[in-house]
Amino acid sequence: MSLFPLSPNFAKMLVMANQSGLLPYVCTLVAVLSVREPLIPIYSIRGETNEETQSKMLETLKQRRHWCAQGQARRFGDLNVLLKAVLDCIAQKVGSSHSFFELMIGLIVFNSRL
Numbered sequence: 320m321s322l323f324p325l326s327p328n329f330a331k332m333l334v335m336a337n338q339s340g341l342l343p344y345v346c347t348l349v350a351v352l353s354v355r356e357p358l359i360p361i362y363s364i365r366g367e368t369n370e371e372t373q374s375k376m377l378e379t380l381k382q383r384r385h386w387c388a389q390g391q392a393r394r395f396g397d398l399n400v401l402l403k404a405v406l407d408c409i410a411q412k413v414g415s416s417h418s419f420f421e422l423m424i425g426l427i428v429f430n431s432r433l
Contacts, residue, residue, distance in 0.1 A: 329353065344402065351401045358383070358404065382407075 323330035329349045336345030345368040351357045361379055366372040 325349065325353070347405050348398055348402060349404055357401060 321330075323333065325333070329352070331343070332345050332349055336342045359379075361376055364375045364379055366371065366375050383404075384401075386400045386407065
């Protein structure tokens with residue numbers, strides 16, 4: 320683990336993920352967790368007018384609520400939210416549907432229960 324240029328906690332996460340077959344997902348999480356603030360604070364969003372600022376803030380809040388899990392999946396917490404945020408951004412960049420990325424998240428949840 321000392322070969323990784325990461326903190327020991329992140330290195331251990333990567334080693335264990337490789338053993339479990341979850342390396343792509345954990346690499347994503349380690350990348351997100353290694354940044355001080357992975358999500359832009361709501362109060363820093365600005366538009367040209369007050370109405371535009373308010374609209375952008377509301378849209379961002381709706382998007383973040385979409386990333387939050389419902390029901391029993393809430394126990395996966397912040398890591399699940401961050402992973403959904405990253406996968407959602409990837410889906411928007413490549414123009415793909417969310418269903419593929421939601422399937423990926425479902426596989427992660429299924430594998431974590433094994």
